[in-house]
Amino acid sequence: MKIFKFGGASVNSVERIKNLGSIIKSYNKEKLVIIISAMGKTTNGLEKVASAFFKGNREEALELFTAVKNQHLTTAKYLLVLQYNECIQQLNDFFTEVEWLLHDKPVRNFDYYYDQIVCTGELFSTCIISHYLKEEKINNQWLDVRDLLRTDNNFRDAGVQFEFSAPRISAAVNEYAGNITITQGFIGATDDNESTTLGREGSDYTAAIFANILNAAELTIWKDVEGVMNADPKTYQEAQLIKELNFNEVIEMAYYGAQVIHPKTIKPLQNKNIPLLVKCFLDPSLEGTIIHHKHIKNLPPIIVNKDHQVLMHLKTKDFSFIGEEPMSALYQIFGEIKVKPNLIQTGAISLQLCLDDHNEKIGLLAEKCSEMFDVQVEKSLRLITIRHYDEKIIQELLSSQFILLQQKTRETIQTICRM
Structure with missing residues (x-):
């Protein structure tokens, strides 16, 4: 079994969702769990909705949310034919979750409302992509990760309760007769079924949790870069690809603020020596970067x-x-x-x-x-x-x-x- 994680940049347009489908087709005979983030700038858009709602600007919040809704409805329209009606029905259920909340007045702290609103971005994206893959005759099961990943109620940076989550994740994936499972990164739920988030960029962490629990052969994180670079190529022209890293080095990089891997991602992989691959979704043929437990010498600055x-x-x-x-x-x-x-x-x-x-x-x-x-x-x-x-x-x-x-x-x- 392999775990794939696709970030927001890899699904931020119709073309890129079709590209994701092409990548999945090339692995169609393998057992895959695919963790997907919200599309593009959806999380930023939903953060604005949460902020407006909490400030008491209900009309502004509803207007901002309508813009997010319409973006996803347009994407579904251009991707789907046979699966369109079923997808829209599921999307409308998620839209209603947020709209009901936006018609209330905030009585709890901001972080609570942030999680209830922002978590829906991943639900929208995975719903559309699951139906698109079916349209392309790639059978898959869609799972709401909130039914599987139990967390505490530390909203916006929730802690995962592994003892509850592990058997549910194992059963949901292993009992499915098909090869492809689609679910969300970044989100979970409390004992009271209140949505939580795992911190910004937490989809990487979700993928690592699934890899650990399912004893995956490897985890691949698909990005819009060639692999892990020694610096941000946007600010440092001489940035170079690092083809091989070890877990300890990546933990140090994440601790100091490198954005390529979420800080919590490494431990679940390191505990079971599961290799992490960072590959480019724009050109899957590129070698990318492998991260494992072996000692690496002569790293660049x-x-x-x-x-x-x-x-x-x-x-x-x-x-x-x-x-x-x-x-x-x-x-x-x-x-x-x-x-x-x-x-x-x-x-x-x-x-x-x-x-x-x-x-x-x-x-x-x-x-x-x-x-x-x-x-x-x-x-x-x-x-x-x-x-x-x-x-x-x-x-x-x-x-x-x-x-x-x-x-x-x-x-x-x-x-x-x-x-």
Whole structure:
């Protein structure tokens, strides 16, 4: 059995959905589970719906949702003939889920409503693609992953309950007589059947969970790039393909902010030594990148940029040392607000934190920290991380930067600078 994951870029047009169908046809005799993300910018569109609804702008929310609906109805119209009516009926059931909610008033927190609305993007895309494959005589079963993947109620970053989920996933896939199963990434549900999401880009994680539970031979993530690159080719012209990586290196890359693989994806694969392939859906013949447990030597410098960073300067009010007590209190605040610093640097009486600029959480963090520290916040910064650096790459990337803070180990250098 193999697991395929297709991201939003691979299904963002009629042409690309047809391309997905061609790829599946070439594997039609193999047992496949196909995890699919929302189409293109659908998640962004649904986020705007959730935001408008929570602010009390019901008419705006309904108008924004109608635009998302119409995009999917148009896609179905251009893809389907025999399967069209059945697909539209299923889509309308999903549309109704959201429209009922949008006619209410919000009485719970934003993250709850975010998950109930945004999760539908994956339901729309998989519904259309499942019916398209049937239209192309590729038999498949469509599964609502919310019936299989049980999570806690930590909305927008839900934790998976493996003991409940594993037998349900195994039964749903293994008892199907056909070869192709279609389901959603990124989403799950609580004990109360409330929809949850696993964090942005969580479809990779879903695919890894299925691979682990089903003891898959391999997981392939299909992207619009040749494979895993040592840098973002859009910002670094000399970016090069890395044909082979190990799990540990990819975990480091994800930790520092590389977007190619979701940070949670690796552990379920590493636990069972399931290889991860990253291949190009635009040209499936390309070799791509393989990620496994073997040791890899002579890697090139790996460059990760994170924009929209905040540097928070904390200084003790009474010139006391930064010791166990304030650090313990600070980590408790991190847990309460659900923030994860990208870099921490401590001094005798001061502390500096680099974080993603989520405005609401940064404001709350600064407010809570001000009870213990004098607080200053600096925004519009960039965090540049270089793994396996050498002097040439440091000179090339950092010599012209206005550097505010830098940390350096034998393997990795991190620099915070102005954008």
